[in-house]
Each structure stands twice: as structure tokens, then as C-alpha cells.
Amino acid sequence: MSFKIAIIGAGSVGFTKKLFTDILCVPEFSDIEFALTDLSEHNLQMIKAILDRIVEANRLPTKVTATTDRRKALEGARYVISCVRVGGLEAYADDIRIPLKYGIDQCVGDTICAGGILYGQRNIPVILDFCKDIRELAEPGAKFLNYANPMAMNTWAAIEYGKVDTVGLCHGVQHGAEQIAEVLGAKSHSELDYVCSGINHQTWFIDLRLNGRRIGKDELIAAFEAHPVYSQQEKLRIDVLKRFGVYSTESNGHLSEYLPWYRKRPDEITRWIDMSDWIHGETGGYLRYSTETRNWFETEYPQFLEAASKPLDASKRSNEHASHILEALETNRVYRGHFNVKNSGIITNLPQDAIIESPGFVDRFGINMTSGITLPEACAATCISSINVQRMSVHAAISGDIDLLKLAVLHDPLVGAVSTPEEVWQMVDEMVVAQARWLPQYADAVPEAKERLSKSKVKTRDWAGAARRNVRSIEELRAEKTALKQAG
Structure with missing residues (x-):
């Protein structure tokens, strides 16, 4: 070919x-x-x-x-x-830094919330x-x-x-399935079959079967709580599992950003996250990881080559x-995966215009989605909150309407749990001004945003977040890698 x-x-x-x-x-x-x-x-x-x-x-x-x-x-x-x-x-650093001034503590900030x-x-x-x-x-x-x-x-x-x-x-779906297979004691990932559906980063394992046997809520909770590592790293996900009855695909840190309950107060953040790795909820964790990875690659490039x-x-x-x-489309070897497409009836209780993530099969005829899936009501309600934010955000990006952008940020679950409307209006002005070079659609709105910022009386604070870590140097990373090799 x-x-x-x-x-x-x-x-x-x-x-x-x-x-x-x-x-x-x-x-x-x-x-x-x-x-x-x-x-x-x-x-x-x-x-x-x-x-x-x-x-x-x-x-x-x-x-x-x-x-x-x-x-x-x-x-x-x-x-x-x-x-x-x-x-x-x-630009990503501003996605994390500016919201912190208004009390919004994000782990990743790339999906919804102010940064996303x-x-x-x-x-x-x-x-x-x-x-x-x-x-x-x-x-x-x-x-x-x-x-x-x-x-x-x-x-x-x-x-x-x-x-x-x-x-x-x-x-995200594959990584979540790997966790579930591990806690259930599967000998290989192929022993676990599942239907996972929702929206990207808020996808839910609504049907789980291990070697054909259906896995219920209580068995899954017990398996996660008994796991020596995940019981500590995924405390928030396990709590959502207990309350919703199904496990979410997304990491502890990611999931915490999409909900209004776990990152609204600094003391609550430290209660639910785990600092063993950035992905479990560290403030600005992915920004730190990305910065370290870039620096490490530049230095260690000869080894990669x-x-x-x-x-x-x-x-x-x-x-x-x-x-x-690509293999399925070109060779007709059928592939089953989970894909992000327009809903159009695939998930019955989510909006038709939304981009959903759900199972599908690929062959020469294209991506063929499984239709008629209904999410548990709590999962659908959580997804719909994010979909409403996504819809307004897309329309704002297309139109360059800064007022609609502010309304999208105001309706974000975590932002709404932390910030007042006045704070949101100022924060968006500040972010648009700071990132103006990458926001051509808001060029006409930037001068007025600057003017509003010069007169604003909304107080901000110099806050690093509830659980921030410094970017490690190349020497620190090298020493850590050496120590891990010696320990292992």
C-alpha cells in the first residue's frame, strides 16, 4: 500500500x-x-x-x-x-497561573475549567x-x-x-481499563470486556465483564480499596465510584477539575489528591511534567537518537x-475502540450536537458507532454540565464574542464553585490580554479588556496553589533516574 x-x-x-x-x-x-x-x-x-x-x-x-x-x-x-x-x-503557563490568582486550582487545565x-x-x-x-x-x-x-x-x-x-x-479509556483489569486480578487485559461511554475525559465504564462474568459496583469498590497503590492514588475516583456506581476513565487529578466538589477549598484539595505523581492531583502538575519532559529531551537527545x-x-x-x-480502514481487519464523534443518537440522554466518546467498530466502511446507549443519570448530568460549557466555548471561539466566553467560564463547574461573577469577568479579561497574540478573534476586544483591567477593584492574590511543586532541574531528574535504576 x-x-x-x-x-x-x-x-x-x-x-x-x-x-x-x-x-x-x-x-x-x-x-x-x-x-x-x-x-x-x-x-x-x-x-x-x-x-x-x-x-x-x-x-x-x-x-x-x-x-x-x-x-x-x-x-x-x-x-x-x-x-x-x-x-x-x-501560553499554557498562563492557563494555570492566572486562574490561581482567583482561587482556581487546576491539575491539568486542558479540557474545561478556565485553562481548558x-x-x-x-x-x-x-x-x-x-x-x-x-x-x-x-x-x-x-x-x-x-x-x-x-x-x-x-x-x-x-x-x-x-x-x-x-x-x-x-x-483515557485504555488506561482506565488497564487499572480495572489489574485490581480485579486479570492475568491479561484481554480478559476484561467493557462498554465505556460519555464525553472525553468523563467517560464511564457502564458495563464490565471479566471472562464473561459481570462485575458489579460493590466488587469493583472492594477491589480498588484493597489495591495497595490505587487506594491511595485514586481516592477521588473511588469516591465518585461509590456515589455514582460506575468508574470514570480519567485520572484522579483530571477528574477533580471537571467536578465542583473536590477542588473548591485548599484543605479539600489536599484531602483528595496524592502527590506520588503529577497525574493524581498536583497543582499545575501537567505543566511541571511537560516542562521537565521538554528540558530532559533537549539534554538527552543523543540517547533518544x-x-x-x-x-x-x-x-x-x-x-x-x-x-x-488506519489498519482497519485500509485492510478491513476490524478494530473496536472508543472514539470522539458527534452524538446524533449514539447516547440517548446526552445532547445531539455534543461530541461524545463511545464504542465503535472500524472497517473499510469507516467508523461505525454503537448507538442507543443510555448513561446512568448522574453520569449524564455531569457530562451535560461540561457539554454546555463546551458548546458556549466553541461558539465564543468562532464568533470572538468575549461576553459569551465569560459566560462559558462562569458556567464551568469548578470555576462556579470557587469564583464570583465579578472575579470571572476580570479573570477572563486578564487571560485574553495575556494571550492576545494567540487569540486573533478577540483582537477588537483586547483594548477594552485592558481598559477594564486598569480600573478594576476586584482583589486577587499571589497563590501558588494547594499542592504546587517546583520544576526539577536536569541534574535532579538524572539523579532520580539513577536512584530508581539502583533500587530496581
Whole structure:
């Protein structure tokens, strides 16, 4: 087979390498072309060198190109994969820093909450540019695979306004299933069957079966509480499981941001999170992790390049959906996964226009979703709160309506639990001004926002959050890695 895959945001080096090696684990795909594109020439050259080394070491005919000219990369592409982070870590730091001044403590801030909503405002204009290029330059009927957060907002914009065949992809369901299989004592993940449905990062395991036997709420609670690690790292998720009756896909830290109950007071935050790793609820945890990862990669790049000389091992193919979707579409080997698409009746008790995440099957005929799923009422209610925020956020990003943007942030569950309307109005003004270079749709609103900020009497505070850690230096990371090796 010979076709072209364009990867936008390919400078996300580690993730691009994973997608690349996964796809080349499909025997029929050895002769395809990968077109890498990114704003950073430096990152592009690093990832191209790694991928070229993989191709050379495995004696493959695979073609790899790299260019900062996105339109050139998209020419003739059958598949387009996006893993962009608009504004990079600089804008992301403001997504965490500014809300903290108003008492809003986020662990990740990339899905909803104040940070996730502003992230969407930066992404959506760019996503629509991608879609325009895909319509004009890619192979007719090209499929857009979006990995970028905020997943639901980006996918919503691409489908509704970009008019491109789009699917949103995430690995939260797989990671949650791996946890469940472990606590239930499964010998392999294949022993666990499940139906998981909801919206991205708020997806619910509504039917669980281990070797065909249905797993109930009480058995699952007991299994998690008995686990020596998860009983401490996932306290909040376990509490939601007890109250809702079903387990959520998302990590302890992520889930805490989407609900109005667990991060509303500093003392409550420290009660529910675990500091053994960033993902369990640390303030700004993902920002710290991302910063350390970038610094580490830059320093240790020669080792990453050397590792690329190893032969491909199909047994190490990851559970990221992209390679499996492409394999099913091109070879008709059926794949079952969980995908982000427009609802349109798939989940009966969620809005029809929402982007949902639910099971589907892929073959030559496309992605075929399982319809008629009904969520437990508490799960649906929680999802609907987020969907309403997502809808307003998408419409604000499209229209450049700063008042609608403020209403979207006001209706966010965690923001609403912490902040007053006056604080929300000022916070949004401050975030829009700080990120103006990435928010072209709000250009006309920025001068008035600056004027309001100069006269505002809303008090803020200099707060690092309830559980903030400093970014570790390369030397600290190296010492920690050495210690782990010696201990293990």
C-alpha cells in the first residue's frame, strides 16, 4: 500500500515517534509517506532524524519529509493527524497561573475549567485553518484524526465548522481499563470486556465483564480499596465510584477539575489528591511534567537518537487508536475502540450536537458507532454540565464574542464553585490580554479588556496553589533516574 499521512504538530517528538512506530508495525504500511510539519524547525529536524534512523535501521522504503510549510505537507494526504499545542508552554503557563490568582486550582487545565476553555480559544481558529487546507489540498475524503486537547471542543469545531471528516482520539479509556483489569486480578487485559461511554475525559465504564462474568459496583469498590497503590492514588475516583456506581476513565487529578466538589477549598484539595505523581492531583502538575519532559529531551537527545537504531518490535505496538484505525480502514481487519464523534443518537440522554466518546467498530466502511446507549443519570448530568460549557466555548471561539466566553467560564463547574461573577469577568479579561497574540478573534476586544483591567477593584492574590511543586532541574531528574535504576 502507498498513501500519505501528514502529522501537524510533529515537533511533539515523543508522541510523533510513538505514532510512527505503531503505524509501521502494520506490514502493509512499510511503503507509505509521512509528511511532518510544525512551527519549530528545530523540533522538526530532531524528530525527522529519529524517524530516518528508524527507517534506516529497519531497511524500510518508508518516506519521511519535514517542512514548516503546512500546506505543502497536506498536499495529497489521505490521513491528517493533529497533536498541536497552540501557544506552547508559554501560553499554557498562563492557563494555570492566572486562574490561581482567583482561587482556581487546576491539575491539568486542558479540557474545561478556565485553562481548558482558553486553550480551546487558542486552538479552534488554528483547527479551522487546518480544515480549510485539508479541504483544498488533501486527498478527497481525507480523514482528520485529532489528538489535540481540548478534545471535545477541537473536534466539535472541526466537524461543525471545518466540514472535515473528523474523529477525536484519546487513550483515557485504555488506561482506565488497564487499572480495572489489574485490581480485579486479570492475568491479561484481554480478559476484561467493557462498554465505556460519555464525553472525553468523563467517560464511564457502564458495563464490565471479566471472562464473561459481570462485575458489579460493590466488587469493583472492594477491589480498588484493597489495591495497595490505587487506594491511595485514586481516592477521588473511588469516591465518585461509590456515589455514582460506575468508574470514570480519567485520572484522579483530571477528574477533580471537571467536578465542583473536590477542588473548591485548599484543605479539600489536599484531602483528595496524592502527590506520588503529577497525574493524581498536583497543582499545575501537567505543566511541571511537560516542562521537565521538554528540558530532559533537549539534554538527552543523543540517547533518544541512538535508541532509534533498534529494530521495530510489533509486540510493543501501543494501544493508541491511530494505527489500529488506519489498519482497519485500509485492510478491513476490524478494530473496536472508543472514539470522539458527534452524538446524533449514539447516547440517548446526552445532547445531539455534543461530541461524545463511545464504542465503535472500524472497517473499510469507516467508523461505525454503537448507538442507543443510555448513561446512568448522574453520569449524564455531569457530562451535560461540561457539554454546555463546551458548546458556549466553541461558539465564543468562532464568533470572538468575549461576553459569551465569560459566560462559558462562569458556567464551568469548578470555576462556579470557587469564583464570583465579578472575579470571572476580570479573570477572563486578564487571560485574553495575556494571550492576545494567540487569540486573533478577540483582537477588537483586547483594548477594552485592558481598559477594564486598569480600573478594576476586584482583589486577587499571589497563590501558588494547594499542592504546587517546583520544576526539577536536569541534574535532579538524572539523579532520580539513577536512584530508581539502583533500587530496581
